Amino acid sequence: MAEISFPLPDLGEGLIEATVLDWLVEPGQQVERNQPIVELETTKSALELPSPQAGKVVRIHGAPGETINVGEPLIVFEVPDDTAGIVGTVPKDEAPKRRVRLSAVLDED
């Protein structure tokens, strides 16, 4: 098994941070790709982030009320080695339809 970490993605509109309202998943939980994982508030609106990854949640960063900067760690998943998307491997999943683009720390794109 491998761990894969996702930072808070660029939310567009020049936003640089977001405040955690509520986590919708918890460590140990198995989540599907695109399942809503967290409610966030920005200076412009409140939104839900869809999961960028299917897998088991290992860690979440930011308790309700805490602010996270774009690019800082948000969530870590445990995934089978061959789907980790580590540089040099190609994830087998189909390209997801995402409302907000998240890219893994190790990903080049």
Place this chain on the structure above:
Amino acid sequence: MMTGRHTMEQHRHTVEGTDPGLFVEVHEPGTDAGLRPVLLIHGFSSSTKLNWVDSGWITTLQDARRRVITVDLPGHGRSHSPEDQDSYTPSRIRADLLQIVTDAGARPLRDGDPSTGLDVIGYSLGSRLAWEFGATQPDLVHRIVLGGPSSADPLAAFDLIAAQRHLADGTPIEDASTAGLLKMAQMLPSNNLFAMLSLIEAIKGEPFDPGEAAPHMPLLLVAGEKDERATTMPELASLAGKRGGMVETLVIPGRTHNNVITSRAFKEAAVQFLGV
């Protein structure tokens, strides 16, 4: 998660000769529960995307097997920003909404047929429009959910002269509500500031008077515990209750006017309330 079909169009069917160019989308569920469509009306200086898509409402309603109609208000989101003031009046917007839902297939309520009628969910300014829409369309509207509702009208109380002076030469705005609303209107590049001010001016001509016409159909009122604009929610509940309608209220702990929209408790209560 279900992903349903999805059609969109610039609405072309006009009711008063001029075309306000409202952007309409119909979000079909994966499988349809066979219930009436749900119309969503967003708030001031927001949009369908911000108020309903990014916040997770569309997928929540599609997962509940509901067909959803969304409209960007004039000057908001992907709708046009008409130059004539008339396109922004609440009465004109209500007339356009009626035409839009009719074109999208909503039919007058018929006893025993759950596919007839229309459910409406509004947020903030959208709640005001939903209240009036329900009050004036009793043969069509089945149930209403109002988020962040207020019996007062912060947009009618907006100090337009102070705002224009501020935009011209930076003079500070004394009224905190006016300053806050103007900041909101300036924040989104997708929203046209001229159109935001036209909407405010049009609302000043038709300020919200919830006692003038109150809806008779069942009503769910939802607000964050820290929502300062919704402290008057009990007045709305009392006005609608006096008309004999069933009224439920829900206060979401810890939430404000801006962040109650993503609340799971809000969504679950709305889905359940409209799922009959």
